[in-house]
Amino acid sequence: MKDIKIEVNKLSLYYGEKLALNEISMQIPRNKVTALIGPSGCGKSTFLRSINRMNDLIPDVKITGEMLVEGVNIYDKNVDVVNIRKKIGMVFQKSNPFPKSIYENIAYGPKINGIKDKKQLDEIVETSLRQAAIWDEVKDRLGDSAMGLSGGQQQRLCIARTLAVSPDIVLMDEPASALDPISTSKIEELVHQLKEQYTIIIVTHNMQQAARTSDYTAFFYLGELIEMDKTKSIFTKPSKKQTEDYITGRFG
Amino acid sequence: MSSQNPTTFSFTKESLKKQFRWSEFLAEKIISGVAFLSIAIIFLIFIFVFKESLPLFSSSKTVEKTEIQVTSTTQPETYGAPTEDLEPETYGTPTEDLTAIDVVETNELEPETYGEAVEELTVGTEEETPKITETNKEGKNNTWSTFLSCEWFPVSENPRFGLIALLIGTLKVTIIAMLFAGPLGVLAALYTSTFASKRAKEIIKPVIELLAAFPSVVIGFFALMIMATFFQNLFGYETRLNAFVGGVAMALAAIPIIYTISEDALSAVPKTYTEASLALGASKWQTAFFVTLPAAIPGIFAAILLGIGRVFGETMIVLMATGNAALNSANPFESVRTFAATIGSEMAETVFGETHYSVLFFIGSLLFVFSFGLNALAEFYVKGKLIKKIQGK
Numbered sequence: 001m002k003d004i005k006i007e008v009n010k011l012s013l014y015y016g017e018k019l020a021l022n023e024i025s026m027q028i029p030r031n032k033v034t035a036l037i038g039p040s041g042c043g044k045s046t047f048l049r050s051i052n053r054m055n056d057l058i059p060d061v062k063i064t065g066e067m068l069v070e071g072v073n074i075y076d077k078n079v080d081v082v083n084i085r086k087k088i089g090m091v092f093q094k095s096n097p098f099p100k101s102i103y104e105n106i107a108y109g110p111k112i113n114g115i116k117d118k119k120q121l122d123e124i125v126e127t128s129l130r131q132a133a134i135w136d137e138v139k140d141r142l143g144d145s146a147m148g149l150s151g152g153q154q155q156r157l158c159i160a161r162t163l164a165v166s167p168d169i170v171l172m173d174e175p176a177s178a179l180d181p182i183s184t185s186k187i188e189e190l191v192h193q194l195k196e197q198y199t200i201i202i203v204t205h206n207m208q209q210a211a212r213t214s215d216y217t218a219f220f221y222l223g224e225l226i227e228m229d230k231t232k233s234i235f236t237k238p239s240k241k242q243t244e245d246y247i248t249g250r251f252g
Numbered sequence: 253m254s255s256q257n258p259t260t261f262s263f264t265k266e267s268l269k270k271q272f273r274w275s276e277f278l279a280e281k282i283i284s285g286v287a288f289l290s291i292a293i294i295f296l297i298f299i300f301v302f303k304e305s306l307p308l309f310s311s312s313k314t315v316e317k318t319e320i321q322v323t324s325t326t327q328p329e330t331y332g333a334p335t336e337d338l339e340p341e342t343y344g345t346p347t348e349d350l351t352a353i354d355v356v357e358t359n360e361l362e363p364e365t366y367g368e369a370v371e372e373l374t375v376g377t378e379e380e381t382p383k384i385t386e387t388n389k390e391g392k393n394n395t396w397s398t399f400l401s402c403e404w405f406p407v408s409e410n411p412r413f414g415l416i417a418l419l420i421g422t423l424k425v426t427i428i429a430m431l432f433a434g435p436l437g438v439l440a441a442l443y444t445s446t447f448a449s450k451r452a453k454e455i456i457k458p459v460i461e462l463l464a465a466f467p468s469v470v471i472g473f474f475a476l477m478i479m480a481t482f483f484q485n486l487f488g489y490e491t492r493l494n495a496f497v498g499g500v501a502m503a504l505a506a507i508p509i510i511y512t513i514s515e516d517a518l519s520a521v522p523k524t525y526t527e528a529s530l531a532l533g534a535s536k537w538q539t540a541f542f543v544t545l546p547a548a549i550p551g552i553f554a555a556i557l558l559g560i561g562r563v564f565g566e567t568m569i570v571l572m573a574t575g576n577a578a579l580n581s582a583n584p585f586e587s588v589r590t591f592a593a594t595i596g597s598e599m600a601e602t603v604f605g606e607t608h609y610s611v612l613f614f615i616g617s618l619l620f621v622f623s624f625g626l627n628a629l630a631e632f633y634v635k636g637k638l639i640k641k642i643q644g645k
Contacts, residue, residue, distance in 0.1 A: 054531060059450070086533030096524035099547050109532040112542065145640075158528070165532055 005030040005169065005199045006051065011065035013043075013050055015058070020046050022223045023065065028216075033191055033200045035214035035231065037207065039246070043223040044203050048171050051201065052088035053081050069169070086113065089162035093174040095154035097146035097161070102138050105146045105157060109165035124164050132160035133190055152183025159190065163198075170194065172202040176209065188213050207247055211235050219243045298620050305614035308607070404578035404589065406598065406608045413611045415618075417578040421495065421588030425570055428499025428584055429506055429563045434556055436503070437510030441552075445518035446526075446540045457515065464508030472572035475501030480573065489585035491575060496584045498574035502566055506559040513558060517551020518544055550634065557630045561623050567596040591615050 006028040013021040021043045028034050036044040046055065053074060055061045066073045074084050097105050106125040115121060125142070129135040134156040138149070146157055155175055162170060172191070176184040191200055191213045204210050210217055211231060218228035219242070227240045238244045401414040440460065444453045480497045483489075487496075521544050529539040545552070570576075575587025576597060595612050602609040 052531060054527065057527070057530070082533055082535050084533075085531055090531035092524065092527065092531075094524060096522070096528045098525055098528065098543055108529070108542065109534075112532070112534045112538045161528070161532065 003030040004028070005070065007066075007068040007071075009066040009068070011047075011050065011063065011067055013046060013055065013064075014062040016060045020223055021050070024225045026218060026225055026228050028199065028201060030199050031195055031197070032215040033195050033202060033213055034216045034218065035210035036201065036203045036218050036220060037205075037210050037246075038220035038226075040205075042220040044218075044220045045173055047220065048173055048201060048203050049090075051169070051171055052085050052090055054085075054090065056081060086165055087167050088169045088171060089165060089167035090171040091155070091159050091162055091173065091175050093177055095151060095158050095178075097149070097154050097157050099145065099147055101143050102146050102149070102157065103142040106161050106164045109161060113165060128160040128164040129157075131163050131194070132156045133186060133193075134160060150183075152179050152186065155179060155183070155187060156190065159187075163194075167198065169199045169201065172200065174203050174205060177205060184209070207235075219246065221246070298617070301613050301616040301620065305610045305617055307605075307610045308614055402578075402580035404594070406602075406611065411608065413608075414578065414580075415615070417580050418589055418591050418594055418615070420580060420582075421574070421578060422564065422590040422592075424495045424582075424584060424588050425499045425502060425574060425590055426560060426563045428496055429502035430556070430560060432500055432503035433506035433510055433559055433563075437507045437555065437559065438514050438552055440507075441511050441515035441518055441555075442540055442545065445515055446544055447536065460508055460511050462508075463504065464512065466505075468505055468566060468568040469572070471501055471504050472569040475504075475569060475573035487585065491585060491587050493573055493575035493587060494585050495574055495588040498570045498588065498590075499584070501569045501573045502563045505566060505569060506562050509562055510555045510559040513555035514548065514552045517548040517555065520551070521547045549638070553630060553634045553638070557626055561626060564622060564626075565592055565619060567592040571596050591619055 004027045008024055008026045008028075010023045010025055011021060012019065012023050024047060036048060038044050049055050050063065051067065051069075051074075055063070063075060065075075067075055069084075069088070072079065098108065100108070103125055106128050107121045110121055110124050115124070126135065126139075129138060134153060137153060138144075138157075146154065149157060155178075159170075159172075159175070176187045179187065188209060191202065194200060195215075202210075202214065204213075214231045216228065217231045217234040219226045219234065219238075219240075221242055227234065227238060227243045229239070233239075234243065235247060238247065244250075399413055399415045401412055402417040402420075403412040403414040404417050405412045440456075444456050448456060475497055476493070479501060480492050483497055483500070484492050489496075525543050525547055526539055529543040530536075534542070570588075570590045571593040574590065574593065576589045576593060577587035578589040578594075579586050595615055598608070599612055602612060
């Protein structure tokens, strides 16, 4: 693990009084896919959302510790949260395209970043949609409402929308949990291609998905990071008993 | 066997037989009855209001004598007969007495106006009818031609009913009111739904909504006594009570409606849209203006239409604050007279059945038609084209 993109030092997060993350320390490598696994309520989504400070939206959240992205602590007082999110994109569990046209969905991000040139926008829209492997399906109806797409297409549209602002890191919160196997495999394929350009962190409940798509896997349990290693080692010879119990399904 | 425990009954043809549930049947019928009744009441109100203005139409065209007789015979059906049937019930004998006296008077004094219907009541001689309607014809032709003029002199020797002046007044006040109430209401709603802290929202929302419960006469009084003087000192115009003062006062009445409905629409925008936008690196303002607001457009448009409806039909505030002079000018600092205020101020002074009386009811029907048209516009244009334009096909 040489090239480190994100370094987390003793990050703790409280929802009011409740401790949700307990002194998490980990290193996330550049241009690799890191999967976060663990049972529901173990804090993996909370951890993911704290990487681009989406937890700021929830009242009464208190965070201690450091989250260094390229050496910069994003919880530093002088850091602008809007700029962080421009560099750290996020794809949500439930696909959430805007109630606008397909084109406008993708062009929204570049537009708020000040790109006004129509030609440039067209180009960004096309490359983003191509990257998300949905261009061929929607190229003839860019003016149609994004709400008319199928669930799998909507999710890939959301990925394209995230890519359109050219982030460094893409966070994915169970991106395929609501999709059928065909759409899921398309998304997984996509994740595989995208890691060449982006650092990807993906939360998943699906152990096979973690095994298939990721290079590294981190296992969370009850707000603590139990173990993080190469995916291969986690799934073949985990060093902790809890991890083994979980991935073999003998948990609880 | 018939008194089986419902949870343990077996699947036999007997136990699965269709049952007739009296209470459910009754409840269903009562509910649908109430629904139809409320629709019917609205229709009846419209029909009644429109019917009162019918004398304007019945003899407005240049008609042959024979046709006049037709109208005079058809009219009792629409107008005369109901009064015979209904009025004795409601007013009892006094009406009969009164109309009887009226007839004598109207026949002598004002043959222009209402001759036909009243006659039928007292069974006047048939020969008189054509004559009266003939005079009616001329008078009412004049009435119609004055509709498009800009002069509102309903009680002069030569009465002129210039609806255009009233229309201009109504539109002027409505536009001024919406210029204030629209942006203020929508932006206040946007603030409370997206920027305000939970605590601030808990205070602001009820306070603005409280304004909706304000009696309009109080707002009118406030406008009349305080706002009018204040604005006059501020802008230094001549007429103290004018469209601007009335419009601003009406905005006060319309803001709570616009605010409440747009706030609901904005709050109903899924949080996932906001999250998605913020995760793309949009600021709070960008998210509010480019995602939340467009997503709530249908609701906001409905809010504005309701606001326009409120302003259009509002009577007390305009009556008190606009000066009530039917002028034909585009200057917002001159007195105006609106449709609603005209009905409100003149209805008590008209003679029952006179042309002026019918014109006021005609204005009432116009208000009805306008609000109906407004809603139709919202339904077909907004829900169809506008939303497609904003939110994709």
